[in-house]
Amino acid sequence: MDIQRFILEHGAWSYLITFFWTFFEGETFVLVAGFAAAQGLLSAPLLLIAAWLGSFAGDQCYFWIGRHFGLRLMARHPAWRVRVDSALGWLKRYDAGFILSFRFIYGVRNFSSFALGISGIGWQRFLLLNFLAAGLWAAAFVSAGYLFGNAFEHALGDIAKRFSMALLGAFIIVIGGAHLIHRLRRRRPAAPSMPPS
Numbered sequence: 001m002d003i004q005r006f007i008l009e010h011g012a013w014s015y016l017i018t019f020f021w022t023f024f025e026g027e028t029f030v031l032v033a034g035f036a037a038a039q040g041l042l043s044a045p046l047l048l049i050a051a052w053l054g055s056f057a058g059d060q061c062y063f064w065i066g067r068h069f070g071l072r073l074m075a076r077h078p079a080w081r082v083r084v085d086s087a088l089g090w091l092k093r094y095d096a097g098f099i100l101s102f103r104f105i106y107g108v109r110n111f112s113s114f115a116l117g118i119s120g121i122g123w124q125r126f127l128l129l130n131f132l133a134a135g136l137w138a139a140a141f142v143s144a145g146y147l148f149g150n151a152f153e154h155a156l157g158d159i160a161k162r163f164s165m166a167l168l169g170a171f172i173i174v175i176g177g178a179h180l181i182h183r184l185r186r187r188r189p190a191a192p193s194m195p196p197s
Helices: 003-010 013-024 027-038 044-076 078-094 096-104 109-118 123-152 156-187
Strands: none
Touching: 003 013, 003 027, 013 027, 013 044, 027 044, 027 123, 044 078, 044 109, 044 123, 078 096, 078 109, 096 109, 096 123
């Protein structure tokens, strides 16, 4: 499918397509649509909202399926266990950091929300973190398409994967740095208080 041609011919339908495409995955479409927004063919804010809500709704749906039908589906599809166990391992190790970043992790992404539904995480907590994560993901890819779409034009699939991994690396560095600073501040001894005169 020629995504750019579709956007040129159907314009406003692109927002609806963005919602449904990001419901399942959609990095490539979002990058091309971001480039189209830079050319004035689409509205960048509307594109951002469509990608944000689509990604959020998709992962909420997979979470709900995992919560209510996960174990039965796993029994029918034992091949899924490796990826689900991998996602649960990431969750155990990184907790909220994993929920905020799993969209950028190839290999476990498609099973992550499903696995989180199987886990004991509260649905309210997942709802909030998933909403924030979907916004970060949508903003990153719409912005990348808007700023660098021309360069992405001929190798979108591979570049989407590389860009996703680069964003994951940056996210890990920021979170790791914040965690390190927090630990150093906790270890620093408190200044002695002056005795009352």
